[in-house]
Amino acid sequence: MEVVIVSDAKAGGALIAGAMAELLGRKPDALLGVATGSTPLPVYEALAARAGSGAADVSRARIAQLDEYVGLPADHPESYRSVLRREVLEPLGLGMDAFIGPDGTAEDVRAACEAYDRALAEAGGVDLQLLGIGTDGHIGFNEPCSSLASRTRIKTLTEQTRVDNARFFDGDIEQVPHHVITQGIGTILEARHLVLLATGEGKADAVAATVEGPVAAVCPASALQLHPHATVVVDEAAASKLKLADYFRQTFAAKPAWQGI
Numbered sequence: 001m002e003v004v005i006v007s008d009a010k011a012g013g014a015l016i017a018g019a020m021a022e023l024l025g026r027k028p029d030a031l032l033g034v035a036t037g038s039t040p041l042p043v044y045e046a047l048a049a050r051a052g053s054g055a056a057d058v059s060r061a062r063i064a065q066l067d068e069y070v071g072l073p074a075d076h077p078e079s080y081r082s083v084l085r086r087e088v089l090e091p092l093g094l095g096m097d098a099f100i101g102p103d104g105t106a107e108d109v110r111a112a113c114e115a116y117d118r119a120l121a122e123a124g125g126v127d128l129q130l131l132g133i134g135t136d137g138h139i140g141f142n143e144p145c146s147s148l149a150s151r152t153r154i155k156t157l158t159e160q161t162r163v164d165n166a167r168f169f170d171g172d173i174e175q176v177p178h179h180v181i182t183q184g185i186g187t188i189l190e191a192r193h194l195v196l197l198a199t200g201e202g203k204a205d206a207v208a209a210t211v212e213g214p215v216a217a218v219c220p221a222s223a224l225q226l227h228p229h230a231t232v233v234v235d236e237a238a239a240s241k242l243k244l245a246d247y248f249r250q251t252f253a254a255k256p257a258w259q260g261i
């Protein structure tokens with residue numbers, strides 16, 4: 001696992017957008033797995049800026065969703081499908097034909113989950129999966145004690161995650177669904193490159209457990225330790241509880257630029 005400590009969220013966004021642009025240069029129709037939440041926004045802004053200036057060609061990029069609320073109408077402004085359309089697809093000039101995601105409105109949720117795992121495989125698999133992290137160490141919506149081998153399935157949110165996400169629902173936790181569909185940890189681990197971005201002091205404990213703790217289902221993000229190409233990008237605040245922070249800084253500073261992340 002590579003840990004890159006950046007000065008702030010904007011620098012993290014620029015670094016990851018650069019990796020996405022480089023990937024799209026090599027593979028124009030790369031499948032980018034994207035996450036919701038506040039943290040990834042600087043990545044999407046930086047990628048859209050690169051596309052706008054002609055520094056990246058995103059015209060054939062494909063976008064895959066990580067997780068979704070169960071039961072919210074697809075056109076609800078806070079369904080993750082709507083969020084991704086607003087924050088990723090439209091700024092990149094991509095239509096819904098470039099998008100795959102699970103159906104959070106399906107009556108048969110289990111079939112919808114299986115269909116999404118199949119769709120990911122049929123699309124050739126995710127080339128680069130961008131991840132955020134919950135304060136409890138969740139990735140996607142894989143809450144603590146999720147199976148590290150899990151596939152896309154329904155999960156129940158913890159109270160903490162519903163409290164954290166209430167800000168997207170007028171601060172009203174009652175409006176935050178209890179159930180979600182999320183790519184499983186086993187599904188996420190099939191992406192060719194995992195990039196986790198975490199910013200702010202509130203993520204420092206989760207980042208320390210992810211990077212320096214044991215691989216343990218109680219911290220789902222620690223599963224990244226099992227992946228051959230995982231990059232954790234953190235700002236100084238999110239890195240503040242890493243014992244090996246200086247080592248990570250020195251390693252990245254000495255890395256040849258051509259290697260990228």
Ligand SMILES: N[C@@H]1[C@@H](O)[C@H](O)[C@@H](COP(=O)(O)O)O[C@@H]1O
Binds near residue numbers: 035036040131138
């Ligand atoms: N399902 C999403 C996760 O994919 C995201 O990583 C997390 C953190 O969000 P934020 O980046 O806003 O802290 O929020 C939600 O739970």
